[in-house]
Amino acid sequence: MSRNKLLFLGGMLVALLLIMLQVVFIVREGDAVVVTTFGKPVRSLSEAGLYGRGPWPVQRVYRFDQRIQSFEGPFEQVLTSDGKNVLVALYAGWRILEPISFLERVGSTEQAERNLEGLLRNYTSATLGRYSFSNLVNVNPDRIRFDQIETDILTALKSEAEDRFGIAVDFVGIRRIGLPESITERVFDRMRAERTELAERYRSEGESEALRIRAEADSQREQLLARAAADAKRIRAEGEAEAAASYAVFAEHPELALFLRRLDVLESVMTNKTTVVLSSETEPFDLLRGAPVLPE
């Protein structure tokens, strides 16, 4: 086969492929397709398979994803029935129910989500306004009303989304609950205060226990010392008693005892700093007045 024939064959194949792409199309599982003729929707297809079509500009094919799509609403501030500000984020699972209505009224997934967001915000505010904050957060599970809130929002949302946009909302869920920034800060402050209270209690317990132990120790010390001092005093008294028993012999000759004691005192009080003025009559200085006459 010559080069030119080969090139011609290749060109023909490419042209055939382009023509085929203009007259047939494939609907994949999970897709919804709307075919329009001169702009007018003539048929919608949801069954997977190969279908024929007219070439552009006679017919156009609009293709949408008909699987359940997740949509996440904004984290929005709403007011509960008891006047509490709360941030709530919901999500929804939706799918295209009527492809032709969807094409006519919505046109794209992004627009559908914008429309759905408006509805979701509207019914979220309205529904949560009928429930109190304690229906959202409570240690008593019987008081929590998540299921009822989600069912109420879904019921209100479902029919309107079908009628207005041709989409089915299969479920709605509360994804997240929060509090506004300023309130969150106050909650943090309270959490800190609780912890501080607990911490101070621990510290106080420690200090009081320490004080008690110290006082008890001091008390025991004082008692010990007092007991020891008493015993010591008693022992000293015994010593004095024993000494007094020995001193009884002084009573046999009290003049002599006193004389001897006076001698002791005399000797002990005389120090280098003492100045004594004595009379010459004082023994033995009376010798200064003359020698005594001793008996023969």
Added chain:
Amino acid sequence: MGKRNEKLLVVLVALSAVAFLINHLLWTQFQSVLVPALHPYLALTALLCLALWARLRFARLAEDERRDQTQARDAASPSLFQTDENEIDPVSFIFAQRQYEKWFIPFLAPVLAVIFGYWSYRLFQSGFPLDEATNLLFVASLLIGQAFVFFLFGRYFLGLSRATSDRLLRGPGNIILLTALAIALAGVAAIITELGYALPERILRLVLIGYLAWLSIEWLINTIGYLYRPKRKDEQVVTYESRITALLTDPQSWANNIAQALDYQFGFGVSETGFYRFLQRVLLPLIVVQVLLLYALSTVVVLGPEEEAIKERFGNPLAPDGTPRHLTSGLHFKWPWPFETVRRHPARRILTTHVGFTKDPNNPHPRLIVWTQPHYLEEDQFIVAQRDVNQADLEDDAAVPVNFVTVNVPIEYRVTDLYRYLYRHNDPDGMLQMAAHRVITRELARRDLIELLGDERQEAGRRLFEALQERVRDLELGIDIVFMGLHGAHPPIPVGPAFESVIGSFEERETSILQARAYRNRILPLAQAEGDELIWMARADRARRADRASAEADWFQTRRRLHEDLPGIYTPRLYLDTVQRALAPVRKYIVATSPDLEVLIFNLEEKLRPDLFDFGPGRSEDMFL
């Protein structure tokens, strides 16, 4: 020949303008992101063809004028006012051509560089517009049609340019082929985008913009080279030509260059050998066969050990009996694209996701996780209730105090029903994340923070696992939860230090108590010892007193006996001995007269000078004092 080329160039200008308009319509109607990147290529084609048309036209008319002048000069008789041959009439085509060649052609390249450099910059600045293209197959068919037409013109121009007389057609020919190539690639990219793969289209857009910028640089380099290198007298200025583009758009020149290089390297005409000619003949069929083989390979599917797949026939995954065409790991065959396609997924692998935090790409696996420092890029805060001691007294609608908690929840899951996983939900992984968020929010809203961080943590984790399992079954996600853990439950970072301070205060309490016990342990033995000391001292005192008293009694008895044995002797002697000892160290004034008759005045403030006798030996202590 000259006029035909001019007409062809005019046709090219018109064709480029029409293509530009068509593409602009395609852009406004179908929003293909690639089409704006084709605009400068079409504009460049039109501008170059227009410039070359003027150049060829001036050259042809100037040549006609020269011929007429030569004929007129030959026919006319010599006269006094005969004009000089070199003198040029300023309103002639010869003058116009010279001015065009001198002042326009050399500056065409820098002007193009500025225009298209700025255009490429603006296109790059516009980023990636949101791709909302529709009817891409129609767009592709129109683009490929355009490319084909430009290709024919380009090849024709390049063919003509091989003759020396039409050398000037080479530059526009290369640019026309470049435009054809760009448009053809855009058409192929549009088809690929229609099949669901938008990446090639985006890459091609960047390549087209980048190539335009490169052309601008090359034009500037060509101009600088032209201005500063020596030039031949009859040299034609072609600074607007691109050598890189010539290599890209004229593969025949590649082959010629390769052949010449081989001939030069081997020293003989390799390109003249039978093998080389055979290779040249079969090269194109070989490439075609390669492409066909590549297409045929789309009939073979090899699934790895972790993979499963669903085979779609014309988009339908269900067999006639209504069951999915499910493929497991191994070798499988199918009809080629577009008759059958395969959607594969690592369904046997345990997949992982997480809720409650966003990993930091710079530190995806932190090694230190503490409550007081952020360990992820972002952490979600969940509301938890607080059990109030007076809870029983609260009214039904009374708001309970709340706390915040941060939890890191890893989720491991496995695809158990690939058909549901692929076709039931548009984004099953995202839906799983949302369902997990919902389950966690609900579970934590009924928990007390301290209990959640303490003994209820395991039970809460178990309940989360069961609730999420039930939820994914309700949603028909086609997955099974393998593991869900309540990891990293902790108070938010801003209150983390307060929680740590509680632990710190607990330690402080223990420290205070232990210090007090240490004090007690220190002072009580000391007190015991001090008490013992007192007692021992008292005992010593008692013994000392008793011994002293006993000694004094003995001493008294002895002296009494001496007093009785030596009456009148012992006592006076004792007295005098004592007076002697007592008065020896002291200063004494002995008054010889009777003190009753004299008044003596002593100035005891006067410092008495010690005399030598004052420094006698000290007194021996009385042992009983």
